Amino acid sequence: MSRSAPAAEAATHGRSTGPSGAELATLFAPFAAHGRVLLAVSGGPDSTALMLLAQRWQALCGGRTELHVATVDHGLRAESRAEAQAIRVLAQGLGLPHAILDLPAKLPGTRLQEAARHARYEALAAHADAIGAGALATAHTRDDQAETVLFRLMRGSGLGGLAGIPAARPLGSLALLRPLLGLPKAELVALCRTAGIGFVVDPSNSDPRFARARLRELLPSLAAEGLDAAALTRLARRMARAEAALEASADAAAATLWTTEGGTGGPIRLARAGLAALPEEIVLRLVGRAIAARGEGPVELAKLEALAGWIAGLGAAEHGARTLAGALVRVNRHAVTIGPAPRRRPVRDVR
Ligand SMILES: Nc1ncnc2c1ncn2[C@@H]1O[C@H](COP(=O)(O)OP(=O)(O)OP(=O)(O)O)[C@@H](O)[C@H]1O
Numbered sequence: 098m099s100r101s102a103p104a105a106e107a108a109t110h111g112r113s114t115g116p117s118g119a120e121l122a123t124l125f126a127p128f129a130a131h132g133r134v135l136l137a138v139s140g141g142p143d144s145t146a147l148m149l150l151a152q153r154w155q156a157l158c159g160g161r162t163e164l165h166v167a168t169v170d171h172g173l174r175a176e177s178r179a180e181a182q183a184i185r186v187l188a189q190g191l192g193l194p195h196a197i198l199d200l201p202a203k204l205p206g207t208r209l210q211e212a213a214r215h216a217r218y219e220a221l222a223a224h225a226d227a228i229g230a231g232a233l234a235t236a237h238t239r240d241d242q243a244e245t246v247l248f249r250l251m252r253g254s255g256l257g258g259l260a261g262i263p264a265a266r267p268l269g270s271l272a273l274l275r276p277l278l279g280l281p282k283a284e285l286v287a288l289c290r291t292a293g294i295g296f297v298v299d300p301s302n303s304d305p306r307f308a309r310a311r312l313r314e315l316l317p318s319l320a321a322e323g324l325d326a327a328a329l330t331r332l333a334r335r336m337a338r339a340e341a342a343l344e345a346s347a348d349a350a351a352a353t354l355w356t357t358e359g360g361t362g363g364p365i366r367l368a369r370a371g372l373a374a375l376p377e378e379i380v381l382r383l384v385g386r387a388i389a390a391r392g393e394g395p396v397e398l399a400k401l402e403a404l405a406g407w408i409a410g411l412g413a414a415e416h417g418a419r420t421l422a423g424a425l426v427r428v429n430r431h432a433v434t435i436g437p438a439p440r441r442r443p444v445r446d447v448r
Pocket residue numbers: 137138139143144167168169170171210214217234235236237241
């Protein structure tokens with residue numbers, strides 16, 4: 098990563114002074130519910146701006162919320178330590194305590210970005226817990242939202258995926274907050290430049306080996322055709338609204354159909370006649386929830402669709418069993434019953 102030249106390179110687009118006091122009050126309102134918030138700052142323009150704006154909000158709104166900052170050093174590049182230390186200087190200049198977090202284990206060579214993301218969130222959440230923070234804030238922007246929705250569209254994601262990045266969601270016992278989700282990245286870059294603060298540019302963001310980076314290259318051409326960040330954000334908002342309504346319908350269906358055999362943790366039973374009367378989308382959600390609860394976690398939508406197709410295709414008197422994502426799905430004439438799949442015994446070498 099390289100530190101960009103500061104103020105002299107004045108921004109050419111985006112509001113260079115950032116949101117007004119009233120806008121800050123709205124953006125950071127969710128922070129006020131927490132006594133302490135941990136800001137995840139990588140040193141890129143977005144999270145550097147997050148630190149500047151959150152501190153500005155705290156000063157202006159006189160919030161009693163304490164802000165802390167953490168930078169994860171993935172140890173993947175020679176410069177990463179020095180970059181983390183530069184963020185520490187900046188944070189301390191703003192009066193914010195800063196921690197550099199190392200990853201406990203070496204990252205694998207395959208699916209590196211995914212593994213790094215997972216390990217990063219774990220390290221940040223553990224640090225938030227350790228300092229008694231109730232929330233963790235990241236600096237995702239409107240551009241990240243647009244990119245995520247487009248990426249998921251290309252991958253044939255379900256409705257929940259197309260709802261994009263949520264502005265707030267639980268992360269274990271923490272609240273994960275994204276206060277800048279509605280702001281364009283250009284505005285945050287401009288803000289850093291006007292403030293004369295350098296930021297790091299992550300080379301993996303433009304590394305063509307990563308599908309995300311290749312997609313990012315296409316965004317300007319798509320925007321010229323009208324599929325810009327605003328349009329994709331609008332789509333995400335509409336999908337989120339539909340997703341919430343369907344989840345509420347699934348809750349209502351579960352309240353009448355879902356029973357547990359043999360007490361807490363036992364197999365989940367869904368009456369076949371009840372399922373047959375429901376729209377396919379709700380059936381998928383109920384069966385998916387049951388598999389996630391008794392198996393190894395959320396199941397891929399395409400696999401769930403194939404399973405639901407198999408169940409729907411069974412005649413009223415037919416029965417059968419299948420395993421999916423660590424769950425055993427049994428169907429008889431009365432019910433679909435979902436419990437943990439029996440563990441396969443390891444194959445012994447009998448020579
Ligand atoms: N090394 C890091 N240290 C601390 N925070 C980080 C680090 N890297 C990323 N973040 C936080 O995560 C936000 C998103 O970063 P980025 O877009 O690079 O993540 P990502 O890999 O796309 O993962 P995701 O979007 O799923 O969180 C940043 O704005 C920042 O708040």
